[in-house]
Amino acid sequence: MADRTEKQQAAQQAVDILHEISTILNCHLDRRTLSICISMIENGVNPEALAAVVTELRKEGQQQQHESAAAAARRQR
Incomplete structure (x- = not known):
């Protein structure tokens, strides 16, 4: 039990x-x-591939935010 606690703390x-x-x-x-x-990564995922996926997901998320903001601006006109 102490070993598990030490691992969790580490x-x-x-x-x-x-x-x-x-x-x-x-x-x-x-x-x-x-x-x-x-x-x-500890379970074998390639770190570079993971970084690429995170980067792509961020780009898509930002694009969706911009599109939502633009749609909201059009509705307010």
Whole structure:
């Protein structure tokens, strides 16, 4: 039980450090998202492929936000 607690604390500390690095680099990854990415990489996902997917999803999300804002502006006219 103590071993499991130590592993959890070490994992939390690693996520905290990586989150600080992410913040410094303006990656805009919250702790939960970062934890999911770490888990995926630990389970064999290619880090470069994961980064490409995250980048693409962000672009699509931003595009949808812009389209929604434009549609809302048109409705207000």
